Amino acid sequence: MQARRLAKRSSMGSRRLSAAAPQVDAVRPPKPESAWRPPRREGSAAALEEEDEDEDVVVEVEEEEEEEEGGLGSAPPALAGHGKGPLRGSLKAANIKREMTFHAFQQEDVKSDISRKLPDQQFLLFTTKEEDLKTAETKKLNRAHEHEKENTRSVCLLEQKRKVVSSNIDVPPARKSLEELDMDKVTAAMVLTSLSTSPLVRSPPVRPNESLNGSWKEGGFVPSSTSSSGYWSWNAPSDQSNPSTPSPPLSADSFKAFRTPSQADDGIDEGEASNLLFDEPIPRKRKNSMKVMFKCLWKNCGKVLSTAAGIQKHIRTIHLGRVGESDYSDGEEDFYYTEIRLNTDSVADGLSSLSPVSPSLASPPSFPTQDTIRPETSCAKSETKVMTPLSRSAPTNLYLVHTDHAYQATPPVNIPGSAKFTPNGSSFSISWQSPPVTFTGIPVSPTHNRAAGSGEQKQTHTVLSSPPRAAFGLRKPRGEGKKCRKVYGMENRDMWCTACRWKKACQRFID
DNA sequence: CGTGCCGGGGT
DNA sequence: ACCCCGGCACG
Structure with a gap:
């Protein structure tokens, strides 16, 4: 099994x-x-x-x-x-x-x-x-x-x-x-x-x-x-x-x-x-009517800047203490700020038309052609320039860290070793040009998390810094297609595939 | 609440 | 290996 x-x-x-x-x-x-x-x-x-x-x-x-x-x-x-x-x-x-x-x-x-x-x-x-x-x-x-x-x-x-x-x-x-x-x-x-x-x-x-x-x-x-x-x-x-x-x-x-x-x-x-x-255009466009600000998620900071470059620099210099390497970015700053879309004209309409995509797909082919995405002015411009080297798991300019997840409240003080991301709590969600996708954290070691000290549950999250397929929740997203049960009905249970009969993941109608 | 299916148990 | 089912998450 x-x-x-x-x-x-x-x-x-x-x-x-x-x-x-x-x-x-x-x-x-x-x-x-x-x-x-x-x-x-x-x-x-x-x-x-x-x-x-x-x-x-x-x-x-x-x-x-x-x-x-x-x-x-x-x-x-x-x-x-x-x-x-x-x-x-x-x-x-x-x-x-x-x-x-x-x-x-x-x-x-x-x-x-x-x-x-x-x-x-x-x-x-x-x-x-x-x-x-x-x-x-x-x-x-x-x-x-x-x-x-x-x-x-x-x-x-x-x-x-x-x-x-x-x-x-x-x-x-x-x-x-x-x-x-x-x-x-x-x-x-x-x-x-x-x-x-x-x-x-x-x-x-x-x-x-x-x-x-x-x-x-x-x-x-x-x-x-x-x-x-x-x-x-x-x-x-x-x-x-x-x-x-x-x-x-x-x-x-x-x-x-x-x-x-x-x-x-x-x-x-x-x-x-x-x-x-492969010459595929990278989605960098955004809805025209959207005013995007960038908010620092560092504890007790909350600084809001209008450009990603600005916020990254802010985080880099103020929080990460990287004074000398202002030009160099390893993308870490990505995790410590969030986009704030000031326009009430929600992204939802744009989001709903897109199916969830793995964060590793920086550019689902449909992105650039979506009607809901329009070129933006100055903000997008600076973003384009700065975000490109930073975008890793998801198009940075498209994702939005939900402002209510635990990680936001307590950004890590520092990042030890190769750990890129240490959100607080067992799960967090990220949304970009698709319905919000909830990631369930995979604790490296539960005991270790407890031992992280200072009462904070620390957890190394690999979603954004490593292939996200490993990070997709513990539970497989539920299959959408009709399964044996639906197709054949309860009365024809003997026609089901064995897996369905055993209440396992259907093997006949694999999603 | 129906459904898909994971985890676990029995044989 | 095969079978069953409690229970949970999701829609």
């Missing part, structure tokens, strides 16, 4: 994920099962091995590269700071790239879809002669390189792109099967497409030498340890003898890896990240 519940929970979580990035789904390869293999991998590997001459050429290049790079090895030349041969590559890389390609484009329909969408220009790359290709691509890459400083994702994509290009150069197109060519085109197409959207991403500069989330490594993404610039990319396995090393899927999860470590730490919202990545 427990297992079933868990399964259900997890399926909810995945549903949420897929809803967060519907565009990814279109391109996402099938889930990497451990036993799954690209259908044509053996074939392609064999094809590559047949190309002995080409391999020789590549080996030559590789040696040359090592000479110049001083053993930087697989670190991309340009990105390692030398910028000499953006077109350099190795068969190794090409191989890996191809593997990845198979993962990413196993689905033929997806492939053709992408091919269709891409401008012809981007395919020039693969149809011109080698030399022209090199020069043209060099220019292209150099141009793209300009973005690298501020755009880590761009860097990563650029690297992928390079590998694609090199794979095409190392192996003359004439020698490749049509299918392979097509694959490479598509791969490059994908990469170029991603690259073309990359300027939208405003990532903080890469911070070198920062540790990374372990889970990313597990997923196949590992930082390039040989790189001196803190840059990281697809990890090329050091031994080519292991061709079956599963390459990471290009799923939304993988794209997380394009975030810089600092982003990971700062907790830029996943939903937002996917927004940025």
Whole structure:
């Protein structure tokens, strides 16, 4: 039973994920099962091995590269700071790239879809002669390189792109099967497409030498340890003898890896990240008639400011004591102020039209197009600027901490360790552009809460600082759909699914 | 109050 | 594992 519940929970979580990035789904390869293999991998590997001459050429290049790079090895030349041969590559890389390609484009329909969408220009790359290709691509890459400083994702994509290009150069197109060519085109197409959207991403500069989330490594993404610039990319396995090393899927999860470590730490919202990545507009609009003020929730403070920036600064400096880092925000301040909508023109009408959405979805696709949300003037403007890096679990400018919950009365004096949020009481509710959602707190340890001292029940709440699926109440929200009981009636109880018969969560009509 | 279903108990 | 049911939360 427990297992079933868990399964259900997890399926909810995945549903949420897929809803967060519907565009990814279109391109996402099938889930990497451990036993799954690209259908044509053996074939392609064999094809590559047949190309002995080409391999020789590549080996030559590789040696040359090592000479110049001083053993930087697989670190991309340009990105390692030398910028000499953006077109350099190795068969190794090409191989890996191809593997990845198979993962990413196993689905033929997806492939053709992408091919269709891409401008012809981007395919020039693969149809011109080698030399022209090199020069043209060099220019292209150099141009793209300009973005690298501020755009880590761009860097990563650029690297992928390079590998694609090199794979095409190392192996003359004439020698490749049509299918392979097509694959490479598509791969490059994908990469170029991603690259073309990359300027939208405003990532903080890469911070070198920062540790990374372990889970990313597990997923196949590992930082390039040989790189001196803190840059990281697809990890090329050091031994080519292991061709079956599963390459990471290009799923939304993988794209997380394009975030810089600092982003990971700062907790830029996943939903937002996917927004940025997939060109989805971020909802920043608000009802026109609404006057929004921001009230500090700190004990005995209650300061009200008109801008989020102001209140954040206030909290940061006055309450959190962060004088020196006024520009830096880890979003903690989010929790200590609330929006006050002064207009009686309630949000309810706007809220009612929307179904509850996981807080992790920073931008349900319907948000920006809602009629009830109108662009606002000065307030929204400043908010847009300041809130963006802060919004994490919910669009900050859309949520409203209810002013009657216990947490508000007693904001934590300070936040120990990594605890981001320590509301008082066992539950609190948050509402944004949807009916209020009540979160039931999951106490880390009831006894610990008691022991928090000073008579206050302290509780580390993970709703806003970690994936909220873990924080959705202890009880599963009641299913809306008709269950066996309703469908078949009490008299046909024998027609119910077993779960319903046993008064368990219905398995036939799963919500 | 009807319903969904969790938690727990019995076999 | 299968079955049942008290009890609770939700609408």
